[in-house]
Amino acid sequence: xxxxxxxxxxxxxxxxxxxxxxxxxxxxxxxxxxxxxxxxxxxxxxxxxxxxxxxxxxxxxxxxxxxxxxxxxxxxxxxxxxxxxxxxxxxxxxxxxxxxxxxxxxxxxxxxxxxxxxxxxxxxxxxxxxxxxxxxxxxxxxxxxxxxxxxxxxxxxxxxxxxxxxxxxxxxxxxxxxxxxxxxxxxxxxxxxxxxxxxxxxxxxxxxxxxxxxxxxxxxxxxxxxxxxxxxxxxxxxxxxxxxxxxxxxxxxxxxxxxxxxxxxxxxxxxxxxxxxxxxxxxxxxxxxxxxxxxxxxxxxxxxxxxxxxxxxxxxxxxxxxxxxxxxxxxxxxxxxxxxxxxxxxxxxxxxxxxxxxxxxxxxxxxxxxxxxxxxxxxxxxxxxxxxxxxxxxxxxxxxxxxxxxxxxxxxxxxxxxxxxxxxxxxxxxxxxxxxxxxxxxxxxxxxxxxxxxxxxxxxxxxxxxxxxxxxxxxxxxxxxxxxxxxxxxxxxxxxxxxxxxxxxxxxxxxxxxxxxxxxxxxxxxxxxxxxxxxxxxxxxx
Amino acid sequence: xxxxxxxxxxxxxxxxxxxxxxxxxxxxxxxxxxxxxxxxxxxxxxxxxxxxxxxxxxxxxxxxxxxxxxxxxxxxxxxxxxxxxxxxxxxxxxxxxxxxxxxxxxxxxxxxxxxxxxxxxxxxxxxxxxxxxxxxxxxxxxxxxxxxxxxxxxxxxxxxxxxxxxxxxxxxxxxxxxxxxxxxxxxxxxxxxxxx
Amino acid sequence: xxxxxxxxxxxxxxxxxxxxxxxxxxxxxxxxxxxxxxxxxxxxxxxxxxxxxxxxxxxxxxxxxxxxxxxxxxxxxxxxxxxxxxxxxxxxxxx
Numbered sequence: 001x002x003x004x005x006x007x008x009x010x011x012x013x014x015x016x017x018x019x020x021x022x023x024x025x026x027x028x029x030x031x032x033x034x035x036x037x038x039x040x041x042x043x044x045x046x047x048x049x050x051x052x053x054x055x056x057x058x059x060x061x062x063x064x065x066x067x068x069x070x071x072x073x074x075x076x077x078x079x080x081x082x083x084x085x086x087x088x089x090x091x092x093x094x095x096x097x098x099x100x101x102x103x104x105x106x107x108x109x110x111x112x113x114x115x116x117x118x119x120x121x122x123x124x125x126x127x128x129x130x131x132x133x134x135x136x137x138x139x140x141x142x143x144x145x146x147x148x149x150x151x152x153x154x155x156x157x158x159x160x161x162x163x164x165x166x167x168x169x170x171x172x173x174x175x176x177x178x179x180x181x182x183x184x185x186x187x188x189x190x191x192x193x194x195x196x197x198x199x200x201x202x203x204x205x206x207x208x209x210x211x212x213x214x215x216x217x218x219x220x221x222x223x224x225x226x227x228x229x230x231x232x233x234x235x236x237x238x239x240x241x242x243x244x245x246x247x248x249x250x251x252x253x254x255x256x257x258x259x260x261x262x263x264x265x266x267x268x269x270x271x272x273x274x275x276x277x278x279x280x281x282x283x284x285x286x287x288x289x290x291x292x293x294x295x296x297x298x299x300x301x302x303x304x305x306x307x308x309x310x311x312x313x314x315x316x317x318x319x320x321x322x323x324x325x326x327x328x329x330x331x332x333x334x335x336x337x338x339x340x341x342x343x344x345x346x347x348x349x350x351x352x353x354x355x356x357x358x359x360x361x362x363x364x365x366x367x368x369x370x371x372x373x374x375x376x377x378x379x380x381x382x383x384x385x386x387x388x389x390x391x392x393x394x395x396x397x398x399x400x401x402x403x404x405x406x407x408x409x410x411x412x413x414x415x416x417x418x419x420x421x422x423x424x425x426x427x428x429x430x431x432x433x434x435x436x437x438x439x440x441x442x443x444x445x446x447x448x449x450x451x452x453x454x455x456x457x458x459x460x461x462x463x464x465x466x467x468x469x470x471x472x473x474x475x476x477x478x479x480x481x482x483x484x485x486x487x488x489x490x491x492x493x494x495x496x497x498x499x500x501x502x503x504x505x506x507x508x509x510x511x512x513x514x515x516x517x518x519x520x521x522x523x524x525x526x527x528x529x530x531x532x533x534x535x536x537x538x539x540x541x542x
Numbered sequence: 543x544x545x546x547x548x549x550x551x552x553x554x555x556x557x558x559x560x561x562x563x564x565x566x567x568x569x570x571x572x573x574x575x576x577x578x579x580x581x582x583x584x585x586x587x588x589x590x591x592x593x594x595x596x597x598x599x600x601x602x603x604x605x606x607x608x609x610x611x612x613x614x615x616x617x618x619x620x621x622x623x624x625x626x627x628x629x630x631x632x633x634x635x636x637x638x639x640x641x642x643x644x645x646x647x648x649x650x651x652x653x654x655x656x657x658x659x660x661x662x663x664x665x666x667x668x669x670x671x672x673x674x675x676x677x678x679x680x681x682x683x684x685x686x687x688x689x690x691x692x693x694x695x696x697x698x699x700x701x702x703x704x705x706x707x708x709x710x711x712x713x714x715x716x717x718x719x720x721x722x723x724x725x726x727x728x729x730x731x732x733x734x735x736x737x738x
Numbered sequence: 739x740x741x742x743x744x745x746x747x748x749x750x751x752x753x754x755x756x757x758x759x760x761x762x763x764x765x766x767x768x769x770x771x772x773x774x775x776x777x778x779x780x781x782x783x784x785x786x787x788x789x790x791x792x793x794x795x796x797x798x799x800x801x802x803x804x805x806x807x808x809x810x811x812x813x814x815x816x817x818x819x820x821x822x823x824x825x826x827x828x829x830x831x832x833x
Contacts, residue, residue, distance in 0.1 A: 112545065177548045184544065184804060212815045215552045219559035223671065230649040232667040233660065234563060240660040245566060248823050249559050299818055303826060315826040547805050551812025558816040565820060566827055588764050592757060599753040602744075602794040609743050708796075715795045722786045725760075726779035730767035 013416065013513040028113035029516055034099035035414075036120050037090060040127060042483070044086035047134075051079035053476065056438075056469040064456040072455035073140035074156070080143025081161060082134075085168050086127055088395060089257065092264030093210075094119070094175055096406045097203045099414060101179060103507040104197050106188025106525065108517045111181040119174040126168030133160045142453060144254070147235035147246040151227040159228055162221040169214045169221075172260070176210030179203055188506075190525035197505055197529050198287050202267025205291040209256045209263075209298065217253035220246065244311055251302035259298040262362070262394060263291055265402030266333055269355045272409050273337050275503040276352035277344025280530035283336040290329035290336075297326040307378045316375055323373035330366050334359060349501075350424030354405025357432050361397025365390055368443065383453075386446025392439045401431070404482060411486065412500045416513040417493030423485045431478035437471025504530050546709040550716045557675070557720055564668045564727065567661070574661030578669065579731035581646060583637055587729035590633050591721065597626030598718045601687070605711040608694065608704035616694030616707065620687050623714065627684045634677055641666070669728055676724060679717045686710045742799035752793045759786050 014031045024032060055075050058066040067075065098116065102109050110116050133139060139161040141150040150158050183204050187196075224246070226232055233239030235246045274281045281287055303311060303319040337359055346352070368390040371377050381387065411419050441464035446452075450461045457465070499508040506525070510518055527534065568575045600622040607615035645653035648667045656662070690710050693699065699707050763782040771778065792798040797809065 173552055177545055177552075180548055181545045208811075211548055211552055212555055212812070215554075215556035216559045216819065219556050219675075222675075223559070223563070226667075226671060230647075230667075232648045232671075233664055234667055238660075240567075240571065240664050242566065244826070245563055248826065249562065252559075252819055252823070299815065300822060303822075311826045312829040312832065314829040314832055318822075318825060544802065544805060544808065547808045551808060551815070554812045554816050555819070558819055561816075562819055562823055565824070569824075569827060584764075588760070591760050595753060595756045595760065598756075598790060598794050599749055602749050602752075603746060606743060606746070606749070712795055715790050719787050719790055722790070723780075723783050726763055726767070726776075726783055730763065730775075730779055732775070 011511065012515060013511060014516045015416070015513050017516050026117075028109070028117055030098050030102055030110050030113065030116055031414075031514065031516075033116050033120050034095050037094040037098060037123070040120070040123060041087050041091050041095065044082050044127060045479075047131075048079050048083035048087055049476065049479070051075050051082065053472065055079060056472040058455060059457070059465045060469050062457050062459045062462050062465075067455070069455045070140060073142075073453070074138035076453055077140055077142050078134055078138050081139070081165065082130060083395075084143060084257070084261075085165050086123070086130060088261040088399060089168075089172055090123060090175075091261075091399070091403050092268060092406060093179070093203055093206055093260075094123070094171075096199075096268065096403075096410060097179065097206075097264060098175075100410065100507055101182060101200055101203060102186070103510060103514060103518050104200050104505060105183065105186060106191050106506055106519065106523045107182065107186040108519065110178050111186055112178050115174050116178055119171045119178070122167055122171035122174070126164045126166075126171065129160055129164035129167060133157045133164060136160070144250060145221075145224060145246075146250075147224065147227070147243050148237070148241075151224055151235055152231070159225045162225050166218055166221045169218050172210045173214045176207035176214075179207040180211065183207075188523050188525055191506075192525075194285070194288075195525055195527070195529050196288075197267075198270035198281060198284070198291075199264075199267035201288045202263045202270070202291050205295040206260050206263045208292075209260050209295050213253040213256040213260075213299065216249060217257075220249040220253070223249075244306065244309055247306050247309055248303065251305045252299075255302040255305065256295075256298045258391070258394070259294055261399050263294060265358065265399045265406075266291065268402045268406035268409070269337060269358050271503075271505070272351045272355040272405055273340050273359075274530045274532065275409070275501050276347045276349055276355070277341045278347075278532045279340055279344040280528065280532055281336065282339035282342075283332075284529065286332055287336055290332045293329040294326065297322070297329070301326055304373055304378075307375055308382050320373050320375050324370065327366060327370055327373075330362075334363055334366075348425075349408075350419075350421060350428055351405045351409035353425060353428040353432075354401045354408065357401045357428070357435075358398050358405065361393050361401065361435070365393030365395075365398055368393065381446050383451055384446035385442040385450045385452055388452050389439050389442035389446060392442070397435055397439070401435075404428070404431070407482070407486070409501070410507070411489070412496030413507055413512050413514070415486075415490055415493070416496055416511075417489045418496050418500060419482075419489045419493060420485055423481060427478055427481035427485075430474060430481065434471050434473075434475030434478050438468050438475055439471070441465070441467045441471075502535060504532055504535055543705065543708065543712075546712050550712060553679075553716060553720075557672075560668065560672050560675070561723075561727075564672065567664055567668070568731075571658065571661040571664065574658035575665050576732035577656060577658060578662045578665030579729060581641075581644070582669075582729045583640065584729060586633050586637050587725055590630050591725045593626050593630045593633070594718045594721050597623045597630070598715055600626065601711050601714045604687075604690070604694075605704070605707050608699040608707035609701060611700035613694065613697050613699075616699060617691050620691035620694055623687050624684055624691065627680055627687070631677060631680055631684075634673065641669075672724055672728070676717065676720055679720070683710075683714050683717050686713060742796070744793070749794070752789055756786055756789055759789075 014029055024036065027033060054067070058064065058072060064072065136157050139156045139158055141154060141158060145158070145162070183200060223234060227234055233241045235241045235243050237243060270281050270287060301319055301323040303315060304323045307316050372381065372387065372390060408419060408424055445461055445464050448461065450457050496512040498511050506523060509523070600619050604616055604619035604623060607619055641647060645651055646666050647670065648663045652663045652666070654662050687710060690707050694707065759782050763779055766778055767775065797806065800806065
């Protein structure tokens with residue numbers, strides 16, 4: 001591994017075109033905004049991760065001995081809120097989507113570049129409010145803010161947390177709006193809908209969810225704040241209100257929100273699997289329809305979070321059935337990725353390793369979701385560690401792995417440098433092992449009856465908890481490695497060619513890193529999306 | 543333009559959350575809803591509805607003037623729209639004041655003679671929240687139309703470029719549509735007698 | 739940008755229709771129609787909404803059909819929230 005700085009080519013690109021802080025803070029270049037987002041969400045990932053480590057430390061022993069119960073409530077709440085709203089929701093769309101979508105469709109930028117910058121500022125403002133909330137003592141309602149606990153019975157900083165998420169929600173809405181208009185209006189000549197990379201389709205479906213779902217969260221948070229300030233009673237049974245009304249409104253957004261988190265990751269996996277199987281994605285049309293189907297069906301299942309909350313059994317039956325339907329397009333995608341790999345020429349590069357991890361772990365997470373959709377099983381395992389394991393398999397085993405896979409795949413394009421491949425593989429392996437060690441025991445714990453959000457537990461659960469904490473430590477190491485070597489590569493990494501992976505897609509036809517306006521001339525597209533049978537087979541660089 | 547329509551459907555979902563809550567509680571507490579509605583000022587509400595419809599007319603005409611490049615008309619019609627908007631907000635302020643001194647504001651201040659006191663308080667929670675957010679959107683709208691009036695006067699808009707005028711028009715009409723639904727739902731529930 | 743430019747008279751006639759409908763709904767509210775009161779009120783409100791949306795907002799004349807898809811989708815999504823959410827409340831009392 002070379003340790004002397006390698007001189008990068010002096011050709012002008014979006015990174016070196018202008019220097020100085022205001023050229024970054026006032027930029028309208030979608031690529032620079034993507035990097036601004038990258039810094040922001042990475043920071044929040046580590047803040048959220050810090051809370052996770054404290055949680056796992058407390059859970060090493062059955063007694064509550066590290067922190068007070070009330071503090072523990074704040075730990076898991078802040079972990080959830082920071083991770084969901086300031087890392088998972090923005091991550092792939094705002095970093096990879098912002099960077100790649102214009103280039104993938106042959107455009108110079110997004111439809112509304114200044115609104116794009118505004119979106120980032122909104123996330124930052126929301127983030128500052130969230131950091132203030134944390135420093136002021138945090139919230140202890142659980143990330144779900146259930147009423148009337150959050151509206152009438154706590155004196156923690158519910159309103160500032162709600163405001164932080166409200167502001168961040170508008171960041172999400174504007175990004176979604178920007179993507180929809182961009183994909184409709186700014187495709188290059190010849191880039192028809194059926195030639196779009198599946199990554200673009202995935203972000204388009206995500207944008208639909210962002211635009212239609214997030215406003216409901218916005219009004220719900222506003223109502224919680226008003227209820228707290230004025231003691232309204234909308235969600236308070238003592239005044240005739242219904243706590244379940246809050247849950248309906250909250251989950252109407254928050255269930256589709258999980259599809260906001262996972263769909264872009266699925267888009268990444270499609271790109272990576274096609275490239276490292278050197279084959280077009282199997283069933284392109286089904287894959288595109290599947291992401292739209294997931295986006296639409298995802299809005300019809302929200303009350304499966306409320307089966308034991310006191311809602312009508314008959315409505316529960318309806319939502320249970322609908323929840324089974326939403327699994328179908330996800331399964332189609334898993335089968336099609338597998339079929340893509342069949343008889344393909346597989347290269348085991350770091351992005352591909354993350355894609356493998358995604359496919360396996362997302363499948364496990366998704367299948368356990370079906371367990372939860374079954375009313376009878378849900379009564380047993382809801383509000384236990386089973387649920388926690390389920391969603392972490394999808395969010396961390398799925399989404400974070402897809403995000404890391406995408407970061408590795410497109411790092412040469414973004415930075416103009418290659419990351420060190422052996423370290424990449426090592427980190428992927430460590431993350432995979434750490435992840436499974438952390439979360440698989442939690443399925444067992446949940447099934448055996450360990451409740452979630454409790455700061456102490458029955459002693460017979462200790463062994464599994466210790467395994468889980470050990471896994472979390474390994475996982476933490478795994479996450480630090482890419483941080484370190486990506487930074488290292490920016491100075492010492494090998495300069496990247498335009499297309500180090502011999503991949504298909506317009507983004508690989510421009511230089512690494514791209515120029516500010518991406519293309520010297522507007523490209524004209526004449527081929528299908530994954531024309532690997534026409535591309536030269538080039539040995540992948542190690 | 544497509545961007546503005548997408549933004550408007552986010553607003554549909556934003557107000558929609560409150561409409562959902564309103565609908566649930568009206569279903570369960572009809573008598574309280576009717577009783578609360580009786581305490582709305584029918585005439586102010588109806589006049590305000592007419593005021594907003596007039597403002598939509600002037601706004602539509604302002605957009606038309608922009609399409610035709612009639613600089614002065616854009617400014618004049620925008621100003622008329624603003625005046626109607628301010629009239630609406632003024633009447634709203636009168637109504638709010640009336641409700642406030644009648645202790646019809648939810649929370650510790652609330653007092654109600656008659657049955658279903660808690661549920662009537664819920665009605666007023668929705669009244670204040672729904673009309674409050676609507677009024678907030680009106681204030682923003684007045685600001686946007688002022689921007690159009692100013693730049694229209696300066697001659698920025700014409701057949702070659704009237705997108706901002708059209709977009710502000712869309713926003714203004716949307717806020718009017720929200721009121722078109724709020725009016726019967728809040729003011730006209732049961733204006734002759736309370737059942738049961 | 740839409741290309742269709744309506745006449746002043748046309749806009750005024752739409753406005754007149756809106757005022758008439760407002761009068762109708764105000765009058766109807768004073769007539770006892772039991773369950774039908776709310777139905778009628780919402781029908782009238784929807785007619786007013788359509789007049790504003792189609793003619794003042796120009797939906798009838800848009801050249802880009804995607805705009806219609808966007809609007810229908812937005813209304814449909816609101817419908818999902820209201821209808822699917824109501825299934826819980828209506829069926830709570832079922833045995």
